[in-house]
Amino acid sequence: MRSAYQYRLRLTKSQVVKLEKWLDMLRHQYNYLLADRFNWYEQNRCATNACPLVCHLPELRDNPDYFSQKKTLPSLKKNRPWYGEVYSQVLQDCLKRVDLAFKRFIKGDCKGVRSGRPRFKSKNRYRSLTFPSLGKNPISGNFLKLPKFGEVKMVYHRPIPDGFKVKTATITRNADGYYVTLSIQDDSVPDIIPIDEVSNPIGIDMGIKSFLVKSDGTEVAIPQFYRKAQKRLKKVQKAVSRSKKGSNNRKRAVVKLGKAHKKVADTRKDFHFKTAKGLLDSHDLVAHEKLNIKGLAKTKMAKSVLDAGWGQFLSILSTKAENAGLVTKAVNPKNTSQNCSNCGKKVPKKLKDRIHSCPHCGYTEDRDINAAKNILNLAVGHPVSSKAYRVSQPLGGVGKKPALYR
Structure with missing residues (x-):
């Protein structure tokens, strides 16, 4: 089982300066390596339906992949000694980002979809x-020890569960x-209960x-975080658009x-986590639409669909259920909203x-409730009676949830 815990950092002024310096050096290296990939791509390709009789292409060279670009790091530190301040594995991770971005552009992902x-x-x-890797026991109290960077103070608002090891650490500027x-x-993963053994779907x-x-x-009411914050966002956005580009006022705006915008995103994400936990606390199977x-985000309902954040919620729900x-x-x-859930x-x-209102069997129900029942019937494979919802133990004796989920 693998999960991610996020903590806020309390960096000193010197640590902020050092971190920004590292980010700037990594950015320059990222752009240089990406330019090298594009140069190879432009020099070594030619359309099959427009190839000239006399080819004036420069001398072809091998494709710069992750390993060939990785061999350039020693010479980089020799020609630019200030890159020696950056931890070697952090530099290597920068190469991985270039390799991944370029491969998705050329070949696409596992499904063949190109970026x-x-x-x-x-x-x-x-x-x-x-x-990519940390030392043994990197957390001591409220401090996290990072290789070649030193100890950083963080808001350690929740401890890491017993049995879990810290594998990687990613610092982000928000x-x-x-x-x-x-x-x-x-390494211990809870067994997923079979669908035919669920007791409270x-x-x-x-x-x-x-x-x-x-x-x-x-039902769970929809909060509409973005629509409620639109008036405030419009006022702040207006201050940005009216300020002069490159000025300090514009930077502050x-x-x-x-x-x-981050406040809207955080409140929506918190709502999704709490809603998912409420569902999984009471039910051992949750069926939903694919x-x-x-x-839907390209239709007239785009703003409402994106404000609801269905994709993020379903991702959180799936991850939390798997961990538990x-x-x-x-x-x-x-046809989940068209078919009758009774007949x-x-x-x-x-x-x-x-x-x-079904004219065949006389069943009458709210449209959304009827659709939810159809979704449940499709997931379980047979009609589910109302008795399934009245179970004394919500998890049906499945067992105690792991500490990560609680």
């Missing part, structure tokens, strides 16, 4: 560095300060009117705008029709 052309990083775009994300690992239907509606009839969020040994099941959303017959209805 856009990688950008050269400006000062505001290169904001993090990673320590709008409101510096944070460190610790990647922790434990639930189906949820994501929506815009309500954040989600459960198959037992209860940009920082203020970043903090305002939504095409990117497609519980189950989440994504089902095909086709299975299709009952066509428009989006404005909020009540499901």
Whole structure:
């Protein structure tokens, strides 16, 4: 099992200067290596349908991959001695970022989906560095020991669970300060309960009117964090647009705008974590729709869809369930709001029709609750009676949750 814990850092002025110097050097190295990749790409390619009879291409050279660029680090430190201040593994991680970005541009990911052309990083775009490995027991009280950087003070608001080891540390510069994300690992993974052994399943239907509606009839109201903060964000954005580019007033306004947007994102993420915990505390299986969020974000409902943050919530829900040994099941959303959850017959209805009334069996229910029940039936494989929701022990004796989930 692998998870990530994030803590806020309390850096001294000298540590801030040192960290910013490291980030600036890594940014220059990232741009240089990326330019080297692009030079090779432009010099060694030629369209098959437009190849001239006489080729004037320069002398071809080998593809600069991760290992060939890694061999240039000793000469880099020799020609530019100030790069010797940066921890060697942090420099190597910079090479990995270049390699990953370029490979996704040329070959694509595991599914063959290619990313856009990688950008050269400006000062505001290169904001993090990673320590791929740490020493033994790197945390002592409120201090974290980083190789070749020293001890940094952090707000240690929650301890790392017993049995977990700190693998990597990533320092990030955000709008409101510096944070460190610790990647922790434990080899013991809780067994996932089979679907046919769940005792208290639930189906949820994501929506815009309500954040989600459960198959037992209860719902979670949608908070609309972005829409409520629009007036305040508009005022701060106006201060940015009216200030002169490059001025100190504009820099201060940009920082203020970043903090305002981060507050909206943090409150939304906190809501998602609490909602996911509430579901998993009461149910051992959560069934949901397999939504095409990117497609929905291109419709007229884009602002409401992105404000709800369905993708982030479902990702958190899946991760938390896996860490706790519980189950989440994504089902095909086709006709979940049209079919009757009682008899299975299709009952066509428009989006404005909020009540499901089946002419075949006479079943009447709220449209969203009927959809949630259909989602649950598809996940379990058979209709689930209402008795399944009245269980004395929510987890059905599955066992105690691991400390990471609690």
